[in-house]
Amino acid sequence: MDLTSTFVAVAACATALALAYVHRLAAGPTVFDRLLGLSGFGTSTTTILVLVGSVYGRLDMFVDIALGYALLNFVGVVAGARYFERLDGR
Amino acid sequence: MGVLITALLVVGLLFSAIASFGVLRLPDFYTRLHALSKAETLGVLFTLAGVAVSQGLSPTTVKVLLVALFFFLTNPIASHAIARAALRTGQRPLGETLDHR
Numbered sequence: 001m002d003l004t005s006t007f008v009a010v011a012a013c014a015t016a017l018a019l020a021y022v023h024r025l026a027a028g029p030t031v032f033d034r035l036l037g038l039s040g041f042g043t044s045t046t047t048i049l050v051l052v053g054s055v056y057g058r059l060d061m062f063v064d065i066a067l068g069y070a071l072l073n074f075v076g077v078v079a080g081a082r083y084f085e086r087l088d089g090r
Numbered sequence: 091m092g093v094l095i096t097a098l099l100v101v102g103l104l105f106s107a108i109a110s111f112g113v114l115r116l117p118d119f120y121t122r123l124h125a126l127s128k129a130e131t132l133g134v135l136f137t138l139a140g141v142a143v144s145q146g147l148s149p150t151t152v153k154v155l156l157v158a159l160f161f162f163l164t165n166p167i168a169s170h171a172i173a174r175a176a177l178r179t180g181q182r183p184l185g186e187t188l189d190h191r
Contacts, residue, residue, distance in 0.1 A: 003092060003144060010099045010137070017103075020110035024122070032176040033119055039168050040113060040126050043161065044106065047137050050154060054141050063153045070157060074164040078171045085175035 004055055011051040018044035035080050042073030095144045102136030105129050118184040119176060127169035134161045 018041055025037030046066045053062025112125020138158040145151045 003095065006096055006099065007141075007144075010103055013103050014106060014137070017106050017110040020114045024113050030119055030176070030181065032172055032181065033122065035172050035175075036113070036119070036123055036126055039165075039172065040109065040130055043130050043134055043165065046157065046161070047102075047106075047134050050138060050141050050157065054144065059141070059145060059154070060150045063150060063157060067153070067157050067160065070160055070164070074160075074168055077168045081168075081171035081175040085178055087179075 007051050007054045011048050011055065014044055014048050014051065018048070031084050032081075035077060035084065038080070039073070039077045042069065042077070046070045046073070091143070095140050098136050098140030098143060102133045102138075102140060105133030105136060107133075109133060119181055120173065120183045123169055123173055123176075127166060131161060131165040134158070134165075 021037045021041035021044060023037075025034050025041060028034040028037055046069055049062055049066040049069065050059070053059040053066070056062070106129070109126055109129035112129060113122050116122045116125055135158050138154055138161075142151045142154040142158070145154065
C-alpha cells in the first residue's frame with residue numbers, strides 16, 4: 001500500500017469520525033454542546049485539509065489554508081464561549 | 091520510513107476515534123468536553139507528525155509542525171473557555187462531585 005492511498009484512507013476515516021461532531025453540533029442538548037461540536041469539527045477539518053494537501057502534492061498551499069482555518073476556528077470558539085457566558089446560556 | 095508514517099497516522103486516527111466516540115456517547119457536557127479536549131489534541135498531533143515525517147526536510151515540514159504547535163497551545167484554551175462559560179452559567183456536572191460555587 002503506497003503512501004498516497006494511506007493518506008486517502010486516513011482522510012476518509014477522519015471525515016467519518018467528524019460526523020460525530022456534526023451530530024453533537026446539530027443535536028447537543030445545551031448551547032455549550034454545540035460549541036464543543038464546532039470546536040471538534042474545526043479541529044478535524046484542519047487535519048483533513050493537511051491530509052488532502054498531502055494527497056494532491058500541494059501541501060505548501062493547503063497548510064496555509066489549514067492554519068488560517070484553525071485560527072478562525074479558535075477565535076470563533078473563544079468568542080462564542082465568551083458571548084454565551086454573558087448571555088447566561090440561553 | 092513508510093512504516094513510521096503509517097504508524098503515526100494510525101495512532102493519530104485511533105486517538106481521534108476515541109475522542110469522537112466519547113463526544114457521541116458520554117453522558118453529560120463536561121465528560122464530553124473531557125473526551126474532546128485531550129484525545130482530539132493528541133490525535134491531531136500524531137496525524138500532523140505523520141504528515142511532517144512524510145515531507146522530509148523542507149519549509150513545508152516546519153509549517154506543518156507550526157500547525158501542530160498551534161493546536162497544542164490553542165485547543166486547551168478553547169476547551170477551558172467553553173468549560174468556564176458553562177460552569178459560570180449554571181451547568182452542573184453529573185453527580186455533583188465538585189465543590190463549585
